[in-house]
Amino acid sequence: MSGKDLIKEQFDKLVSITPADWLYFSERLQFKQFGKKDRITQADRVEDNLYFLAHGVVRFIVHNEEKETTTDFSFSGHFFCSYSSFITRQPGIFEIRPVTKTASCYYISWNDLQQVYANTNCGEKIGRMAAEQQFIRKSDREVSLLTIHPKDRYLQLMEEQPQWIHQIPLKHLASYLGITPETLSRIRSSIMKSNG
Amino acid sequence: MSGKDLIKEQFDKLVSITPADWLYFSERLQFKQFGKKDRITQADRVEDNLYFLAHGVVRFIVHNEEKETTTDFSFSGHFFCSYSSFITRQPGIFEIRPVTKTASCYYISWNDLQQVYANTNCGEKIGRMAAEQQFIRKSDREVSLLTIHPKDRYLQLMEEQPQWIHQIPLKHLASYLGITPETLSRIRSSIMKSNG
DNA sequence: GTTTTTCCTTGATCTCAATCAAGAAGTTGC
DNA sequence: GCAACTTCTTGATTGAGATCAAGGAAAAAC
Numbered sequence: 001m002s003g004k005d006l007i008k009e010q011f012d013k014l015v016s017i018t019p020a021d022w023l024y025f026s027e028r029l030q031f032k033q034f035g036k037k038d039r040i041t042q043a044d045r046v047e048d049n050l051y052f053l054a055h056g057v058v059r060f061i062v063h064n065e066e067k068e069t070t071t072d073f074s075f076s077g078h079f080f081c082s083y084s085s086f087i088t089r090q091p092g093i094f095e096i097r098p099v100t101k102t103a104s105c106y107y108i109s110w111n112d113l114q115q116v117y118a119n120t121n122c123g124e125k126i127g128r129m130a131a132e133q134q135f136i137r138k139s140d141r142e143v144s145l146l147t148i149h150p151k152d153r154y155l156q157l158m159e160e161q162p163q164w165i166h167q168i169p170l171k172h173l174a175s176y177l178g179i180t181p182e183t184l185s186r187i188r189s190s191i192m193k194s195n196g
Numbered sequence: 197m198s199g200k201d202l203i204k205e206q207f208d209k210l211v212s213i214t215p216a217d218w219l220y221f222s223e224r225l226q227f228k229q230f231g232k233k234d235r236i237t238q239a240d241r242v243e244d245n246l247y248f249l250a251h252g253v254v255r256f257i258v259h260n261e262e263k264e265t266t267t268d269f270s271f272s273g274h275f276f277c278s279y280s281s282f283i284t285r286q287p288g289i290f291e292i293r294p295v296t297k298t299a300s301c302y303y304i305s306w307n308d309l310q311q312v313y314a315n316t317n318c319g320e321k322i323g324r325m326a327a328e329q330q331f332i333r334k335s336d337r338e339v340s341l342l343t344i345h346p347k348d349r350y351l352q353l354m355e356e357q358p359q360w361i362h363q364i365p366l367k368h369l370a371s372y373l374g375i376t377p378e379t380l381s382r383i384r385s386s387i388m389k390s391n392g
Numbered sequence: 393g394t395t396t397t398t399c400c401t402t403g404a405t406c407t408c409a410a411t412c413a414a415g416a417a418g419t420t421g422c
Numbered sequence: 423g424c425a426a427c428t429t430c431t432t433g434a435t436t437g438a439g440a441t442c443a444a445g446g447a448a449a450a451a452c
Contacts, residue, residue: 062343067343071339071342071343083335084332087331093339124323127324128323128324131324131328131331138337143265143289145341146371147263150409169428170429179409180409181429182432189431365398365400366400367400378401378402382439384401
């Protein structure tokens with residue numbers, strides 16, 4: 001199975017796409033592999049590409065007064081990019097880097113994606129549904145940040161996304177949860193004790 | 197000018213819509229006025245309608261262990277609903293209530309909106325762009341909650357959304373900022389002092 | 393207009409997480 | 423393999439904001 005088929009699988013979850021539409025889209029896909037120290041996307045630039053992560057994990061970083069905060073992660077099988085910038089064509093605030101040793105990505109340029117929207121039947125529909133799903137993720141996150149205690153957020157993550165805990169260094173998880181690495185370390189050890 | 201024209205204005209910001217498409221959509225709009233104690237949307241129900249606020253302010257509430265948190269507000273001239281529920285057709289977690297004495301709303305049902313998506317030329321495009329904009333709001337909010345100190349979030353709100361400060365009771369703003377009313381009251385008085 | 397209720401402010405205390413610090417464990421690179 | 427570096431853990435201290443409490447201002451109800 002080609003890596004592009006992973007993308008087709010994602011689309012098929014949303015709508016039934018015609019072979020012609022799929023061809024039009026997939027012909028415009030390019031491929032690139034990133035190493036651990038690469039920046040897939042740099043802050044303060046207009047995001048040119050929409051990426052699909054075929055293998056690896058990436059994180060979204062915001063720099064703020066000497067500190068860096070990891071706001072989100074993306075795993076293989078999902079699209080990612082500095083969305084706000086990609087959508088508005090304004091410089092973005094996110095730096096995107098691999099968490100894993102490598103990140104293998106298919107990507108399509110903004111210009112090509114506009115062609116897909118204009119010249120396929122279901123492009124807009126997939127685009128709408130994908131945007132809706134991204135919205136839901138962020139909306140859930142807002143509720144989580146406002147209503148759930150960091151310790152409980154970590155417990156929830158252990159249940160719902162155990163792969164996050166295994167694949168992501170503690171310090172980045174801590175940042176994502178809005179706490180310091182020290183505090184997360186203590187949370188983790190308190191869980192160990194209560195579980196025997 | 198009819199209230200529906202407010203909606204047309206919003207659409208015109210996104211795409212040029214044909215008279216036929218607008219007619220198809222606007223014929224499906226209904227109108228309802230809500231009082232201060234009404235619940236526009238109840239938690240644990242599937243959201244049936246997408247609302248457009250013609251007049252007033254509403255807030256989004258999450259109930260969590262006896263406490264209620266205000267996660268967001270919507271102002272006149274904007275669409276709102278318990279989106280995640282509206283999209284997924286699963287029971288939602290948000291209660292939506294007016295902040296102002298009344299909230300005047302146009303609304304379209306989920307079923308009718310699917311008809312619009314299916315039978316208009318630009319419905320999907322508007323839907324995609326609207327979803328993208330909602331995503332951007334939530335993404336910005338995530339960054340704000342993770343990287344900005346509550347006091348600075350309040351100062352930012354004063355600059356960017358001064359109408360929020362004037363129209364929304366302090367206790368709801370505090371909840372939205374993730375702090376207690378007492379703390380926001382102290383922040384506010386410290387700003388007063390430093391401004392003379 | 394008066395009562396009732398809600399909302400906001402201010403003060404005192406307490407608690408939890410940040411910070412500072414240092415050492416252990418684990419990785420990476422030569 | 424060893425050195426250099428990064429990451430994680432643990433401890434002591436500090437501080438910002440939550441909580442508890444009460445009085446005053448404002449708004450709503452009658």
